[in-house]
Amino acid sequence: xxxxxxxxxxxxxxxxxxxxxxxxxxxxxxxxxxxxxxxxxxxxxxxxxxxxxxxxxxxxxxxxxxxxxxxxxxxxxxxxxxxxxxxxxxxxxxxxxxxxxxxxxxxxxxxxxxxxxxxxxxxxxxxxxxxxxxxxxxxxxxxxxxxxxxxxxxxxxxxxxxxxxxxxxxxxxxxxxxxxxxxxxxxxxxxxxxxxxx
Amino acid sequence: xxxxxxxxxxxxxxxxxxxxxxxxxxxxxxxxxxxxxxxxxxxxxxxxxxxxxxxxxxxxxxxxxxxxxxxxxxxxxxxxxxxxxxxxxxxxxxxxxxxxxxxxxxxxxxxxxxxxxxxxxxxxxxxxxxxxxxxxxxxxxxxxxxxxxxxxxxxxxxxxxxxxxxxxxxxxxxxxxxxxxxxxxxxxxxxxxxxxxx
Amino acid sequence: xxxxxxxxxxxxxxxxxxxxxxxxxxxxxxxxxxxxxxxxxxxxxxxxxxxxxxxxxxxxxxxxxxxxxxxxxxxxxxxxxxxxxxxxxxxxxxxxxxxxxxxxxxxxxxxxxxxxxxxxxxxxxxxxxxxxxxxxxxxxxxxxxxxxxxxxxxxxxxxxxxxxxxxxxxxxxxxxxxxxxxxxxxxxxxxxxxxxxxxxxxxxxxxxxxxxxxxxxxxxxxxxxxxxxxxxxxxxxxxxxxx
Numbered sequence: 237x238x239x240x241x242x243x244x245x246x247x248x249x250x251x252x253x254x255x256x257x258x259x260x261x262x263x264x265x266x267x268x269x270x271x272x273x274x275x276x277x278x279x280x281x282x283x284x285x286x287x288x289x290x291x292x293x294x295x296x297x298x299x300x301x302x303x304x305x306x307x308x309x310x311x312x313x314x315x316x317x318x319x320x321x322x323x324x325x326x327x328x329x330x331x332x333x334x335x336x337x338x339x340x341x342x343x344x345x346x347x348x349x350x351x352x353x354x355x356x357x358x359x360x361x362x363x364x365x366x367x368x369x370x371x372x373x374x375x376x377x378x379x380x381x382x383x384x385x386x387x388x389x390x391x392x393x394x395x396x397x398x399x400x401x402x403x404x405x406x407x408x409x410x411x412x413x414x415x416x417x418x419x420x421x422x423x424x425x426x427x428x429x430x431x432x433x434x
Numbered sequence: 435x436x437x438x439x440x441x442x443x444x445x446x447x448x449x450x451x452x453x454x455x456x457x458x459x460x461x462x463x464x465x466x467x468x469x470x471x472x473x474x475x476x477x478x479x480x481x482x483x484x485x486x487x488x489x490x491x492x493x494x495x496x497x498x499x500x501x502x503x504x505x506x507x508x509x510x511x512x513x514x515x516x517x518x519x520x521x522x523x524x525x526x527x528x529x530x531x532x533x534x535x536x537x538x539x540x541x542x543x544x545x546x547x548x549x550x551x552x553x554x555x556x557x558x559x560x561x562x563x564x565x566x567x568x569x570x571x572x573x574x575x576x577x578x579x580x581x582x583x584x585x586x587x588x589x590x591x592x593x594x595x596x597x598x599x600x601x602x603x604x605x606x607x608x609x610x611x612x613x614x615x616x617x618x619x620x621x622x623x624x625x626x627x628x629x630x631x632x
Numbered sequence: 633x634x635x636x637x638x639x640x641x642x643x644x645x646x647x648x649x650x651x652x653x654x655x656x657x658x659x660x661x662x663x664x665x666x667x668x669x670x671x672x673x674x675x676x677x678x679x680x681x682x683x684x685x686x687x688x689x690x691x692x693x694x695x696x697x698x699x700x701x702x703x704x705x706x707x708x709x710x711x712x713x714x715x716x717x718x719x720x721x722x723x724x725x726x727x728x729x730x731x732x733x734x735x736x737x738x739x740x741x742x743x744x745x746x747x748x749x750x751x752x753x754x755x756x757x758x759x760x761x762x763x764x765x766x767x768x769x770x771x772x773x774x775x776x777x778x779x780x781x782x783x784x785x786x787x788x789x790x791x792x793x794x795x796x797x798x799x800x801x802x803x804x805x806x807x808x809x810x811x812x813x814x815x816x817x818x819x820x821x822x823x824x825x826x827x828x829x830x831x832x833x834x835x836x837x838x839x840x841x842x843x844x845x846x847x848x849x850x851x852x853x854x855x856x857x858x859x860x861x862x863x864x865x866x867x868x869x870x871x872x873x874x875x
Contacts, residue, residue: 261519261523275518299451299458317452320472320474324456334576335576335579341782364570365575373774399777400776407779425790428789458764511759520758528755540743541740583789
């Protein structure tokens with residue numbers, strides 16, 4: 237049936253394909269006007285095409301379901317695939333943190349509250365993605381700014397203490413051999429990083 | 435035609451719907467094993483179902499295209515909808531990649547994991563800002579350090595393969611083939627001299 | 633606009649023409665490198681650079697590689713010493729090494745070109761990079777971790793860095809004149825001095841510029857140079873006092 241429609245290219249069908257493309261790349265639900273603007277077509281025709289798609293992308297017929305939500309239209313997974321989607325999303329317990337995550341976490345744990353520029357200076361590489369990852373995991377959280385208009389600073393969270401089995405930060409293993417010799421741990425780290433030239 | 439298949443529920447068709455659901459919610463390409471694990475089915479059957487979906491989600495037939503990319507499977511928008519997609523989203527990843535960024539990306543793609551000093555040695559120019567820019571774009575990511583206290587090393591990301599439309603890194607052309615005419619500098623220089631009639 | 637290093641026009645005592653022709657003649661041994669004023673080449677390039685608003689790092693990189701190779705060839709020619717291992721000094725080999733390095737770089741340039749073309753042909757690819765709008769929120773549970781790993785990570789960050797010289801990456805270098813003045817003063821004051829001692833502790837680019845100054849002084853006949861063997865310390869003394 238669909239095949240015969242396409243032999244004589246139906247303009248609504250072509251619009252429907254454009255809408256499929258827009259919906260599959262969208263990071264948020266798309267309002268009718270957004271879809272019309274992107275498709276460079278008028279809203280009425282877009283609604284007609286959406287109705288066609290709603291018939292095609294529905295529970296029982298497809299694993300992709302076109303959903304109308306508050307913000308507009310979006311694709312979602314069919315309910316019959318809920319278990320599979322849960323298995324995909326709920327990843328197995330991760331054994332170890334990446335090197336970048338561990339280093340960043342160590343800096344925040346020992347020196348926090350500390351800003352991203354400070355972390356970057358000590359590690360010698362931009363800290364943005366590593367910090368974002370730790371925030372997403374809930375191991376690190378924002379802790380105000382360094383003064384008015386200063387950089388956002390970060391510190392470890394109660395979840396961090398649970399994961400590392402610490403009652404509080406004072407239970408972190410001592411680094412007296414580092415702190416003792418240079419006086420200030422942070423100064424020493426920054427000094428070494430500067431000489432690493434990284 | 436499709437409707438009749440569904441009257442007698444075909445198990446492959448049901449698996450195909452599950453895969454559709456997984457692919458439409460995935461944030462990145464999914465490897466065959468990931469799909470099989472999430473669908474709780476065996477890899478061979480998943481491959482069969484993927485072949486079925488590849489026939490359905492292809493250029494010209496659908497606005498959603500199933501492709502093999504970055505070591506897995508992913509949906510993307512059909513090429514015919516590129517203009518509409520460009521009106522909807524920006525493409526910061528691809529925009530304005532400088533010559534320095536492209537050269538650095540090439541070194542990381544072929545030699546990664548590789549450190550900034552190593553990249554600099556090949557390019558003869560400091561690689562710091564080029565690497566930072568590529569990390570920010572998500573095309574390159576940290577991959578541990580070269581030994582304790584050593585320089586951070588970098589490798590390309592799955593996003594890199596996706597942006598460049600590579601099923602995996604082995605699809606990069608052989609360096610030696612690329613060299614081609616560039617091989618013998620002396621011959622080239624002497625050629626230049628001969629043409630100048632020196 | 634990039635500075636085309638290979639087409640850099642040169643007007644030297646021994647040679648007039650583009651830089652790549654100079655290289656060709658040197659590689660073919662039709663031009664004695666000892667007669668080539670390398671400082672003049674550097675000056676021509678620096679002047680060319682100054683005409684541009686922005687620093688062209690790419691051109692600087694290519695230029696530094698070429699000039700470093702020229703200098704190495706020239707240095708070997710200038711200090712033949714007594715009996716030297718010919719294999720080590722074969723300019724053919726040195727030139728081969730230079731060509732090899734450039735070829736490696738050119739391969740990656742070609743790869744970059746391939747990537748650029750690929751971006752063009754794949755410019756119609758659109759896909760979502762983040763989570764789907766209505767997808768379940770992913771959970772990332774983490775196993776119990778050992779706090780000792782944190783201490784180890786911080787200790788590693790505080791560890792003395794391995795000795796990696798990044799000196800060649802620094803593109804700012806002092807004027808040749810500074811070393812000309814300094815070396816003239818040293819020769820006037822002490823009569824002779826050890827070049828190696830003078831440049832110890834300087835950055836690589838500073839050492840290169842200092843060496844250029846030394847070659848310049850010798851070319852002008854102001855100083856004489858001596859060296860017990862290749863790669864041994866270089867002694868500099870006043871050419872006037874020697875004669």
